[in-house]
Amino acid sequence: MWSQKLKSGSICYFERYKDPLTGKTKTATVTLKPTGRKSDARVAEDVLREKLQKIMASGDPVINSITFKDLCEKYVEYQHKELKLQSAEATRRRVSTLIRLIGHDTIASHLSAPVVADRLYTGDDITFNERLTRYKALMRWAYRAGYVDDVAYLDRIQKKRVPSTRVRxxxxxxxxxxxxxxxxxxxxxxxxxxxxxxxxxxxxxxxxxxxxxxxxxxxxxxxxxxxxxxxxxxxxxxxxxxxxxxxxxxxxxxxxxxxxxxxxxxxxxxxxxxxxxxxxxxxxxxxxxxxxxxxxxxxxxxxxxxxxxxxxxxxxxxxxxxxxxxxxxxxxxxxxxxxxxxxxxxxxxxxxxxxxxxxxxxxxxxxxxxxx
Structure with missing residues (x-):
């Protein structure tokens, strides 16, 4: 941990960590007003530690380093081999939305139920359900193809309660x-x-x-x-x-x-x-x-x-x-x-x-x- 005094007089404390979703090195910060006590640094360290624990809880240990974007591209390649051209291109268009929401550099094997549910939801229940269906199909294929080792968390992401598609x-x-x-x-x-x-x-x-x-x-x-x-x-x-x-x-x-x-x-x-x-x-x-x-x-x-x-x-x-x-x-x-x-x-x-x-x-x- 290191610190820097700001023009306002507050102290900004920094700590580097490895993002559990992307594998990239990032920096967490916390800004505190100095009290002049020796305990200021310990307080900042405790706050940073708590902040990093929350960040790290969103990811799992490294299993596979393939990014979500690369995984989606491989999925589209597979669809091109198995389906009609127009069906594969329709898949490409749909997963592009997932890439934008999940994050292109996110490590696919680090995703968890809370993270996926949060990123796929943008305010509309029906749209969320459609995205979730596509996401689950993608990840179950990834598991069968050996790109991720565990997709058990998918069952913990539930669809929103809306009238059935057929009824609508x-x-x-x-x-x-x-x-x-x-x-x-x-x-x-x-x-x-x-x-x-x-x-x-x-x-x-x-x-x-x-x-x-x-x-x-x-x-x-x-x-x-x-x-x-x-x-x-x-x-x-x-x-x-x-x-x-x-x-x-x-x-x-x-x-x-x-x-x-x-x-x-x-x-x-x-x-x-x-x-x-x-x-x-x-x-x-x-x-x-x-x-x-x-x-x-x-x-x-x-x-x-x-x-x-x-x-x-x-x-x-x-x-x-x-x-x-x-x-x-x-x-x-x-x-x-x-x-x-x-x-x-x-x-x-x-x-x-x-x-x-x-x-x-x-x-x-x-x-x-x-x-x-």
Whole structure:
């Protein structure tokens, strides 16, 4: 320990230590007003010792020196070998947030339950739970791969008590009056048409962006879904799953929207002098900007509906509309491109249960026999 007198007259005491989370040498300090007694140095030493004990308690003995950033990079490398390119890039984007919060130079094997819980939480319970799920998956992989020797502490980090994701997602769809308000309030014609198309087709936004004009056959009334636009790699890729590759029937309302989109695209090509094979394109004949549409959609739902939704809610809206029309769940699932989806089932059950409750309420006060 050493000391230095400050201009204020106080004495600043210093002590070096090795940070248990990063392995780097740092300095702890404490500033005290001098009393002129010989015990001043001992008091400072006791305060520093207590401070260092708290710091050291946040780390474990050195087991492995790999930093959290390096560990995340190895995890992404592994994902690139095992998963589709777009899935691996999605992982890269998600772990970048973890690196920022946990610390790039933090030693991965020194992390503990209190430290991780504190660093992942930034005020929102739902966001914390999502981050914690990703963090636990990462660290359990690290344990299996031999980069850390113990992850038992993960079980001590509990998620916040919030409504389940499936329950929340089941309610993320547009009611009929909300659809009218949203479409009426959208000022950009291309995005308005695109939104109508997504509502009536049930396609994922990436699947819709990837469509060629020839994929939408108005004569046979079929949309051929064989590919998707990956936001992570910004290029065309295979569909999300094998079941996602499908043929979607074009019902009457969707037929009208498809005709209007084709007409709109022809007019834009003449206006801006370009040619494209895409069903929907930007003003240069290229793929429409995924993020630009998502931002426009979020801002419009917040402004016009009072709640912030993502374009994926339009798939839930499609499910809700078909459920209200009495279309069986199995038919809806095939149309959406998956054999089994918990969220789709929850949306379907949420809507049908609400319809039953509404029917019961209507029948509650009905009088059919006017008997005195």
């Amino acid at each position: 997602d089941a309610e993320k769809y547009l009611e009929h009056n909300e659809i009218d308000r949203l479409l009426s309030g959208m000022k950009i014609e291309r995005w308005k048409l695109f939104t109508e198309f997504l509502i009536l087709s049930g396609l994922r936004i990436g699947e819709a962006i990837a469509l060629n004009d020839s994929d939408v056959n108005l004569n046979t009334r079929e949309i051929s879904v064989t590919k998707t636009f990956s936001r992570e790699i910004r290029q065309i890729s295979t569909t999300k799953t094998e079941m996602s590759e499908r043929t979607v029937f074009i019902q009457d309302e969707l037929l009208d929207v498809c005709r209007r989109i084709k007409k709109f695209e022809r007019e834009r090509q003449l206006m801006y002098v370009y040619r494209t094979d895409l069903f929907v394109s930007d003003d240069y004949g290229k793929y429409v900007n995924y993020d630009a549409y998502a931002k426009y959609f979020r801002e419009n739902t917040e402004h016009l509906l009072g709640r912030r939704l993502t374009p994926h809610s339009l798939r839930h809206t499609h499910t809700a509309l078909l459920a209200e029309a009495g279309v069986p769940l199995e038919t809806i699932s095939r149309r959406l491109g998956h054999a089994n989806s918990g969220v789709t089932r929850d949306v379907y059950m949420h809507v049908t249960n609400r319809m039953r409750n509404s029917d019961a309420e209507k029948l509650k006060s009905v009088k059919m026999l006017d008997i005195c």
